[in-house]
């Protein structure tokens with residue numbers, strides 16, 4: 548109880564991000580809205596040419612929102628709220644993580660072949676009434692769930708205590724990777740992908756020391772998938 552209270556308190560203090568190692572959120576990268584648009588709009592736009600039917604998308608999204616305790620009226624345009632609620636839910640334990648993964652599975656099944664387009668940033672931007680921050684927050688949520696609900700699941704299940712320790716007791720070291728990323732990006736704005744490469748290496752080293760090489764790889768991979776569409780050739 549006290550633990551959860553302290554976690555909640557630290558999230559409130561660090562308004563820019565939640566720094567949750569199970570589910571990174573866009574605010575963690577300390578980028579401005581303008582930087583988010585600049586750096587995350589360079590990748591291939593071909594997926595956006597596919598189709599996403601708004602009716603099943605709305606229904607799949609409502610189901611996911613309900614699974615993380617939000618009103619079904621919560622749409623993809625409320626990405627901060629969705630991310631926050633997902634983090635709150637999975638922080639309750641492995642059973643809740645499994646439940647979120649079940650909801651994500653349902654979401655994917657409802658959308659079928661249209662999944663990739665429905666969660667594509669260029670497609671979502673084209674729907675209007677949103678901005679790059681929201682779209683990237685949503686896309687990252689889905690990308691990260693993809694990993695933590697597949698390859699990542701067993702790694703989390705077996706290492707949850709040391710992963711948590713990376714957020715709590717050793718949280719300053721973990722967050723240092725994000726602060727260094729911010730400093731690097733701002734010092735050399737034209738080398739975003741170089742900064743990204745150093746950043747994912749920082750995360751890998753931190754969790755390799757904190758836990759083991761599996762966790763180091765997994766946490767690096769979790770960060771890599773969020774950047775891979777705009778920075779080619781990143782490896783963990």
Ligand SMILES: *[C@@H]1O[C@H](CO)[C@@H](O)[C@H](O)[C@H]1NC(C)=O
Nearest residue numbers: 555558627628629631632635
């Ligand atoms: C995130 O969730 C916490 C706990 O449920 C809540 O207190 C906080 O207001 C939420 N923040 C946002 C931006 O939704």
Ligand SMILES: *[C@@H]1O[C@H](CO)[C@@H](O)[C@H](O)[C@H]1NC(C)=O
Nearest residue numbers: 563577726729730731733734
């Ligand atoms: C990110 O870096 C910039 C430039 O060095 C700095 O002004 C800003 O305060 C940093 N943001 C955070 C949240 O540390």
